Amino acid sequence: MSGRVVLITGAKGGLGSFVTQRFLATGATVVGASRSIAPEDFPVPNFAALPVDFTKAAAVDRAIGSIIDRYGRLDVLVHVLGGFAGGASVAETDDATWEQMRDLNLTSAFYVLRAAIPHLRKSAAERIVAIGSLTALEPHAGLGAYLTFKSALVSLVRTVALENKDAGLTANVVLPGTMDTPANRKAMPRADFSKWLKPADAADLVLWLADERAAHITETLIPIDGANP
């Protein structure tokens, strides 16, 4: 990955921090983005912090422009950013929850893909990896807003894969099960954490999809889960 410029959204979250560490270890130039990210979050020379709210179209356009201004290229986009809300049936879901799930899980992806694709297409090793959710493959009561937009994310990324095959741009979606993150431990303190997917394992898969060896893998959905029965 040395010499490549990689943008990671949601870079300091439960999964994003592992993905960021993995790419940094390859020697790639890693631009880590979230609203509150700072250089101190990953204090190594090949890391750059890009504070941006991905639910704002103009801010996303400016952020991608700043990467091109600084490095002159963008080779890999890893769109980790997403958000979860559950517990309400569709009939009980309020506007704020619906809009938050839409903005975090779908609109953010649209904005960053739209801004990044023209630059990715110019790279010789261009890759898009997005993070969906294993849960969103099937309907689940109480998760209507979350899984509606995670499912739509899959359609969006697969469409991008089709539209950009001509340029050799690959686009794939990783579908993690429940991960062993600090937030999940706090939310489900009685669960058996050993059965959850380790974020490091999901990060390895993301890195592999960005590697030379995955040059011919595109438009796929790859489930990855822990030791759940």
Ligand SMILES: NC(=O)c1ccc[n+]([C@@H]2O[C@H](COP(=O)([O-])OP(=O)(O)OC[C@H]3O[C@@H](n4cnc5c(N)ncnc54)[C@H](OP(=O)(O)O)[C@@H]3O)[C@@H](O)[C@H]2O)c1
């Ligand atoms: N955790 C799980 O068990 C699980 C299971 C399946 C799928 N997933 C998916 O995996 C991905 C990562 O999940 P996670 O649990 O690791 O997430 P997380 O810990 O909640 O991290 C989310 C990250 O996104 C950033 N963020 C939030 N809103 C933002 C915005 N408007 N603009 C820019 N950045 C924003 C946050 O940083 P700031 O606060 O600094 O913005 C944070 O770094 C998500 O797509 C999630 O849906 C998670």
